[in-house]
Amino acid sequence: MKVRLLTGLLSLLMPALVLAGEYNLTVDRVEIDTGDFVKEGIGYNGKSPGPVLRFKEGEDVRINVTNNLDEATSIHWHGLILPFEQDGVPGISFPGIQPGETFTYEFPITQAGTYWFHSHSGFQEPDGAFGAIVIEPEGREPFRYDREYVIQLTDKHPHSGDRIMRNLKMMPDYYNRQQQTVGEFFSDASSNGLMDTIKDRMAWGDMRMMKADVEDVQGFTGMINGKGPAQNWTGLFEPGERVRLRFINSSAMTYFDVRIPGLDMTVIQADGNNVQPVNVDEFRIGVAETYDVIVHPRDEQAYTIFAESMGRSGFARATLAPEEGMEAPIPPMRDPARLTMADMAGMPGMDHGDMDHGDMAASEDMDHSSMENMDDSKMKDMDHGSMDGMDHSKMGGDDGQPSDPFYAKGSGIMPVAANDGKFLSYADLKAQKPLYEEREPTREIELRLTGNMERYTWSINGVKYEDADPIRLQYGERVRFKFVNETMMTHPMHLHGMWSILDVGAGKWNPIKHTVSVQPGTTVYMETEVDAPGQWAFHCHLSYHAAAGMFRKVIVEGGPDSTQAKTDVAIEEGGDA
Amino acid sequence: MSRIRSLITVSLLGSMVFPTAVAAQEMIADTTSRKQALTSWGVQFEELEYRYSDDDEELGVWSADFFYGTDDLKVRWLTKGEYAIEEQAYEGLENQLVAQVPISDFFDAKAGVRFDTPEGPDRTYAVLGITGLAPQWFEIDANLYVNEEGDTSAGLDAEYELLLTNYWILSAAVDATVAFSEDREIGVGKGLVSTETGLRLSYDLVDRAFSPYIGVVHERKYGDTADIAEAESGSTEDWFAVIGARIAF
Structure with a gap:
């Protein structure tokens, strides 16, 4: 009843609508x-993934969302710019949708591109609660295509999200x-020498870190549009x-590392925003990111869309074919990735200066005495200074080695195209049309991405969400976020409600994203125009990292009076949840 | 309709009367479960096995651990038993209830009580210990025990897992007990009391939930403890063949 009142209220307050669409979604238990x-x-609507x-x-x-579950639910519209009370994060934007309840989301669509939606409650999203959003632009698109498909990837696990979290906490x-x-050990010893192999194992054992810790x-089973590799979704x-x-x-x-053997891909959009076209052979898509590519198959043959997981523990596969039933070979997966000492370079207490990034040799040059700092969580002793020297323009492949300025130099998870061709880097992304005037940021906020793999705790600046104060931003400011990844894992950081302008060193052409991957041992900057009042979530989009504490609430203080009045109304309605 | 209109009037009036400075952030409390500490639980049988000794003794043995709690505080129930099948008697039966808190990145401190209720006299101890992961992947559990008589003893368990493959795991475990005072009634002499060394080869059959294993275990008593055992015509050294399973859920 209250919801309906609120809906009525909002629609009365809104000006006459030119275009209005009504959509219905039910949240269901599915197989x-x-x-x-x-x-x-x-x-x-009875399926996972949900409708496009x-x-x-x-x-x-x-959008009328009816909860047919016996637990509360929510839908977050990932990447959409909307009033905060429509953002769908229980406890931050609204109280959630109770069992049996229908909640009506209502917001204007002010952007175009590829996005997605998912539950922000518990582990419903890993359990299958997500779908795709495609927004047709008002104007003409700056590229041509004859047909289009959504390719929605997921990593469906036989265990429920709750069970996975519990198992990770236990072991x-x-x-x-x-x-x-x-x-x-023996194969390394025969190729690198026994002593070097022992030293390498000792160095990692001393840190109690695993080189194999690429995928938690x-x-x-990797899936595309709800189909596993054997079920072979076909476009x-x-x-x-x-x-x-x-x-x-x-x-x-x-x-996932995505390629389509036999086809070049032209990347035209990242996270819903058009980019200057880049031709690539392969690209890595972080959790929660989107990339739109155009392919131009000329031959009467099938092509495999092959998406290997970054750690090579699984893959998704689909087919593009002129006819149903045709298929192309599935390439074998490459060897599992191994982290190197370069990926550990962001960790507190590591001696950056002495690091030799030449893989195995690195372990010899590590200063073990300084590593003892790691035992006693002295977060304050850390020296970030050495990370600041990252100069994107200079880091591009100077020695013919595969190189990506968004990975630590010598990183074990540095992507390389399977055909030795072009692998997309963040550094290649340039906005097609900048959304904002370029200006100096008003301040910088440093967010160290921190964690302890052995305890499976993840945090920001060493503090888990449960113990953290919100990040307070002022409406109208431009904040420069500095992410320093001190862990050995990659974190896709997602700020709700406002764009993340990723600093790739392209000035006003820096790409506009909603999710920014920060690789181990690196520092990444992004800027945000604080133009959305209210309160928003800001977190690592790896489900179990977010749940373990790598999460923050962001409060935007101030803003136009009109939005303030609207938030007050919404809050009065939602306050008693 | 009129009701809706009056509502609007009220809320518009409301937003005029109350200063708009009563901002969003103060109004929606953070009710996400994320804001509460993540509570977890788990059950692990590190050992659940049948032992057959070199002098034909048969034992049923378990060593298990149940925990419930958060990153900051866990309650743990540790239970260990050795049941002599022929005698139908518990040679050893030990239950500990401890609270566990982190003290460093890799170690926890724990404190609680231990109840020993095997065949023969019972004992109750206060327990103080640390548990965690030492460099080079040694799992360490060290405890100090004080009973109601004031007898003190210490135990050290260390375990190392060698991955032959990602499913075949060879684990080596050493448990040693030292007594700082004699407790003759339960056959404990001063000094190094006993060691138990085990080598088990396991295979992860169902995730890490069910891992059958075979192995050998060597038990030995030392010094005064060995003398006491000999005086009571007990054995001071035993070899066992073991078969069992590691269980976690």
Whole structure:
């Protein structure tokens, strides 16, 4: 009843609508069949993934969400710019949607591109509660294509999200089946020498860190549009057509390296915002990111869309073909990635100066005495100064080695294209049309990404969400966020409600994103125009990292009076949850 | 309709009367479960096995651990038993209830009580210990015990897992007990009391939830404790073949 009143109220307050669309979503228990296993999960309108919601820029949407679960739920519209009370984060934007309740979201669509939606309650998203959003632009698009497909990736696991979290808390390596074995010791010893191999193992053992710690949660089946590798989702094309593929990574935990053997891909959009076209052979899609690419298959043949997980523990596969039933070979997965000491360089107490990034040799140059700092969580002793020297323009492949300024130099997870061709880097992303005037940031906020793998705790500046104060921003300021990754894992950081302008060193052409991956041992900057009043979530989008504490509430103070009045109304309604 | 209109009037009036400075942030409390500390639980049987000794003794043995709590505070129930199958008697039966808090990145401190209720006299101890992961991946559990008589003893457990493959795991465990005072009634002499060394080869059959293993265990008593055992015509050294399973859920 209250919801309906609120809805009525808001619609009365709004000006006459030119374009308005009404959409209905039910949140349901569903069965998910990956081809490897069948698992109960959560979906929308009876399916996981849910439907593709197609909106038009300039439209005012009303989305009625009916909760058929026996627990509270929510939907977050990932990447959409909207009033904060429509953002769908329980406890931050609204009280959540109770069982049996229908909540009506209502907001204007002020952007175009590829986005997605998902539950922000518990582990419903890893359990299957997500779908895609495609927004048609008002104006003409600066590229041509004949047809388009959404390619929504996920990492479906046979265990429920709750169980995965509990297992990780009990045994952080529960799902890691790529650990270094006796066999690997001997093969390393024969290729690198016995003493170097022993030194290497001792150096990692001293830190109590695993080189194999690239993917926390293995054992999943990679899926595309709800189909496992054997079920082979297929998109049809006529030879000669340009096909736009809207890649969305809806995984709980998994980064995918995507390629289509035999086809060049032209990246035209990242996180919903057009970029200056880049031709690539392969790209890595972080959790929660989207990339739109155009391919131009000329031949009457099938092509495999192959998405290997970053740690090579699993893959998703789909097919582009002129006819249903055709398929192309599935390439074998490459060897599992191993972290190097370069990826550890952000850790407190490591001696940056002495680091030799030449892989194995690195362990010899490590200063073990300084590493003892790590035992007693003396966060204040850390020296960040040495990270500041990162100069994006200078770091590009100076010695012919694969190089990406957004990875630590000598990183073990530095991506390399399978055909030795072009692998997309953040440094290649340039905005097609800047959204904001370029200006000096008003201040810088440093966020150290921190954690303890052995305890499976994840935090920001050493503080978990449960113990943290909100980050307070002032409406109208431009904040420069400095992410310093002090862990050995990659973190896709997602700020709700406002754009993340990723600093790739391109000035006004810096790309506009909603999710920014920060690789181990690196520092990444992004700027945000604080133009959305209210309160917002800001977190690592790896589901179990967010739940373990790598999460913050951001409060935007001040703002236009009109929005203030509106938030007060919404809050009065939602306050008693 | 009129009701809705009056509501609008009220809320508009409201927003005029109350200063708009009563901002959003103060109004929606953070009710996300994320804002509460994550509570977890787990059950692990490190050992659940049948032992057959070199002098034909048969034992059923377990060593298990139940925990519940948060990153900052866990309650742990540790239970260990050795049941002599032929005698139908507990040679050892030990239950500990401890509270556990982190003291460094890799170590926790724990404090609590231990109840020993095997065949024969019972004992109650206060427990103070540390547990965690030492460099080079040694799992360490060290405890200090004081009983109601004031007898003190210490125990040290260390374990190392060698990954033959990612599923075949060879684990070596050493438990040693030292007594700082004699407790003749339960057969404990002053000094190094006993060691138990085990080598087990396991295979992760179902995730890490069910891992059957085979192995050998060597038990030995030392010094005064060995003398006491000999005086009571007990053995001072035993070899066991073991078969069992590690269980976690």
